[in-house]
Amino acid sequence: MKQKDVLIKISDLKKSFPGGTEALKGVSFDVYRGELLVIVGASGAGKSTLLRCINGLSAISSGSIVVDGIEVNGLKGKKLRQLRTDVGMIFQSFNIVNRKRVIDNALHGRLAYYGLRGVLGLYSFEDKKKAFEILARLDLEKQVAKRADQLSGGQKQRVAIARAIMQEPKVLLADEPVASLDPGASSKVLGYLHKICQEEDITAIVSLHQIDYARNYADRIIGLTEGVVTFEGGPEDLDDEAIQELYFNEEEEE
Amino acid sequence: MDRNMENNLAQLKKSRRPGQLRLLFAIILVIVAVIWSWAGTGFSIPAIMRGVPRIYNFIIDDLIPPRFDSWQKFLNPTLQTLYMAYVGAIFAIILSLGLGIISANNLISNRLIVYLGRGISSFLRAVPAVAWAVILVAAVGLGPFAGTIAIALGGAGMLGKTYADSLEEIDMGQVEALKAVGASWFQVLTQAVLPQFLPDFFTWSFYRFDLNIRSAAVVGLVGAGGLGFSLDTAIRLFQFREATMGILWIFGLILIVEFITAKSRDKILEGL
Amino acid sequence: MKKVNNPLNEKEFKALISKRKDNLFYLIILIFMTFFLFFSLSQMNINPARVIRGFSTLSDLIKNMFPPDFGQLSRLWPLAIESIQIAILGTVLGIIFSITLSMFAAKNLTPIPGLGVILKGFFAFTRAVPALVWALLFITAVGLGTLPGILALGVNSIGMLGKVFSESFENINKATIEGLNSTGASRMQVFFQGVVPETIPIILSWSLFRFDINIRYSSILGVVGAGGIGWELVRASRMRDYPALLMVILVILVMVYAVEQFTGYARRVVR
Known part of the structure; x- marks a missing residue:
């Protein structure tokens, strides 16, 4: 591990939904600057909810999340948007605007800096060039002027990565980024994600349910079972016994 | 068996x-x-x-054949019908964009506002355009001004509902992603909501313009200008062959407008 | 940090990401539409002063409408019922005639090929001429009352239903007709045993939809004297009895809403 500088501190985080289901039951851990942290766990373990709490897409029930010195809980309006510019997010279903071109989608990452010009979709030439450069680094330079709905799934997710990188975020949250992709595209997308985070020195939190991908790319791994942290350690510590424990509960449920 | x-x-x-x-x-x-x-x-x-x-x-005796030489009499009323339908459509579209957005429960979190928007739309929709025209003629007098507003109000009711329904069907993932980059509400609206909404927007708006031509052709029967007014006059004066000519004008206007709207809608949709 | 060199020069890059051509297309349309808007407004003598004056007289009128004259209800109620009855008969008439005519209009069923084209022209004409104009004509021919209203709705419905029914007949599976033909079934047998069962969901849902439309029309047919509640609109406004006018509108609202609920329910059952 590079540095032991804490970027995100999560303490006793609890989240329950209106129906009464408790998704997170007191989660605490730290995220260090510059690392790639993978969160593993069965589906329904609370991985998505955890990530969505970090950038305030879901309001937490109790506890605290501090991102680079700022408490997320209770942030509203402009301050919440400001926090979100520091936190990029990548979704399982890509969530890029299908009817816009690839370059426009990448430029969406800059919206928070634009105000009314952003409403009209008018960006500076510098930002357009930067968007092109990042898309080229993700090997999408031939696709920049295409409409996003003409791309394959893997390409769409790379556009989503470009959009997140355009934000110049301190931390990148990736929620099951390859769950909708075939194995070939999956390892390619994770490779790009890993490479560009290293190059840009961006801290990343990636949730995955495939253990082998986690082992390949993680600096550190956290295991989540039914809303509780049940594993914390390096990829080498995630042995068969630990995996058994992580997924044991799920099998019992079924 | x-x-x-x-x-x-x-x-x-x-x-x-x-x-x-x-x-x-x-x-x-x-x-x-x-x-x-x-x-x-x-x-x-x-x-x-x-x-x-x-x-x-x-x-056989009264309507046929139409008095073709009276065609000029209907030229101005036909144009007036077109103007009423067009201006009525533009006003309705502007009104309904606001109405549709506040009536979409995925864009507005305040339930009360959504119910209010839906309520206004269904009220405007349930009152027929001709009934609006009767009220407006009483308020602002005879002529196309009353007809235009009547058509706009009736149209806004329908478009407000259809816009809201289309907006509620958009993919919220794209909206959420832009919220996650820190975009403001208006930025999310134009950059994530609008691109998904545009095809439906054009389809419904053009369809409304088609319907407006029909409404504009009849609001004149209660004094709100356009072809209906001339038609009513002709029949009251027992000029039935002229009336037939007026009906042919209505038929022709509707066919031409439907043709043009279909062409321009396809052209715009394919360019989107 | 690894640097990727921009593989294109500035000019090529600008050309690549430029949307100028698309934007120009939309700009021209927008300018034309704006121009036509102001042109139309000026042709109709609508100007800001008139709009402001209009809204102040309108708000006065709306103030004068309250409270609605509930005393009128006992008189309006039977007229609303009459409107509903006109809509029912007009719709049924329209359905019967449009199904019958569609048999001869559908390309795959018609005994005389040229007849289909003529009937489709007839549908287009009866559809395009608005119901209120039909009512006006029928009044001249048969006099005031509910009959011209029923006929107007019927004829206008034939235009719309005839079009969709004949198209849905044309879209049915060819094999169905051939299969029945091969059994030696007569034309009528083929129609009622083969075509109707296949298209019944379409026929029902469009008939219900048309009933919705006809209710709206029947509520205003009276403005030209074709029966129902519509005449009360004109009467109240001519007598400047605005509370009564509001009451008429409320009754129409309730009527339209109630029928819409009913057809909505029926549509769910049909499905």
Whole structure:
């Protein structure tokens, strides 16, 4: 591990939904600057909810999340948007605007800096060039002027990565980024994600349910079972016994 | 008949029963409704029998052939009908964009505002354009001004609902992603909501313009300008051949406008 | 940090990401639409002063409408019922005639090929001429009352239903007709045993939809004297009895809403 500088501190985080289901039951851990942290766990373990709490897409029930010195809980309006510019997010279903071109989608990452010009979709030439450069680094330079709905799934997710990188975020949250992709595209997308985070020195939190991908790319791994942290350690510590424990509960449920 | 066959037949009967019962019930309902209406309106076969030759004579003796030389009389009213429909459509679209957005429950978190928006749309929609025209003629006087506003209000009711329904069907993932980059509400609206909404927006708006032409052609019957007014005048003066000419103008206007809107809609949709 | 060199020069890059051509297309349309808007407004003599004056008289009128004259209800109620009855008979008439005519209009069913084209022209004409104009004509021919209203709705419905029914007949599976033909079925047998069962969901849902439309029309047919509640609109406004006018509108609202609920329910059952 590079540095032991804490970027995100999560303490006793609890989240329950209106129906009464408790998704997170007191989660605490730290995220260090510059690392790639993978969160593993069965589906329904609370991985998505955890990530969505970090950038305030879901309001937490109790506890605290501090991102680079700022408490997320209770942030509203402009301050919440400001926090979100520091936190990029990548979704399982890509969530890029299908009817816009690839370059426009990448430029969406800059919206928070634009105000009314952003409403009209008018960006500076510098930002357009930067968007092109990042898309080229993700090997999408031939696709920049295409409409996003003409791309394959893997390409769409790379556009989503470009959009997140355009934000110049301190931390990148990736929620099951390859769950909708075939194995070939999956390892390619994770490779790009890993490479560009290293190059840009961006801290990343990636949730995955495939253990082998986690082992390949993680600096550190956290295991989540039914809303509780049940594993914390390096990829080498995630042995068969630990995996058994992580997924044991799920099998019992079924 | 062997036992197996009997079973099969029984099963066949059973499978048809619930649907048949419902069908029977519906048929009885329709028959009762028709008899009730028949009695209520004093509708009678002899009246129809007497009516048919009269209608036939009216068409042959009075309506046909149209007085083609009166075509100029209808030129201005036709243009006025077009103007009313167009301006009414633009006003309706502007009004409904606001109405549609506040009525979409995925864009507005305040339930009360959504109910208010939906309520306004359904009120505007339920009152027919001609009824609006009657009120507006009373308020602002005869002429196309009253007709234009009547058409705009009626159209806003329909578009407000259809816009809201389309907006509620957009993919919220794209909206959420832009919220996650820190975009403001208006930025999310133009950059994530609008691109998804545009095809439906154009389809419904053009369709509304088609409907407006029909409304604009009849609001004149209550004094709100356009072809309906000239048609009413012609009939009141027993100038039936001129009236036929007016009807041909309405027919022609609707066909031409439908053709043009279909072409331009396709052109715009393919460019989006 | 690894640097990727921009593989294109500035000019090529600008050309690549430029949307100028698309934007120009939309700009021209927008300018034309704006121009036509102001042109139309000026042709109709609508100007800001008139709009402001109009809204102040309108708000006065709306103030004068309250409270609605509930005393009128006992008189309006039977007229609303009459409107519903006109809509029912007009719709039924329209359905019967449009199904019958569609048999001869559908390309795959018609005994005389040329007849289909003529009937489709007839549908287009009866559809395009608005119901209120039909009512006006029928009044001239058969006199005031509910009969011209029923006929107007019927004829206008034939235009719309005839079009969709004949198109849905044309879209049915060819094999169905051939299969029945091969059994030696007559034309009528083929129609009622083959075509109707296949298209019954379409026929029902469009008939219900048309009933919705006809209710709206029947509520205003009276403005030209074709029966129902519509005449009360004109009467109240001519007598400047605005509370009564509001009451008429409320009754129309309730009527339209109630029928819409009913057809909505029926549509769910049909499905």
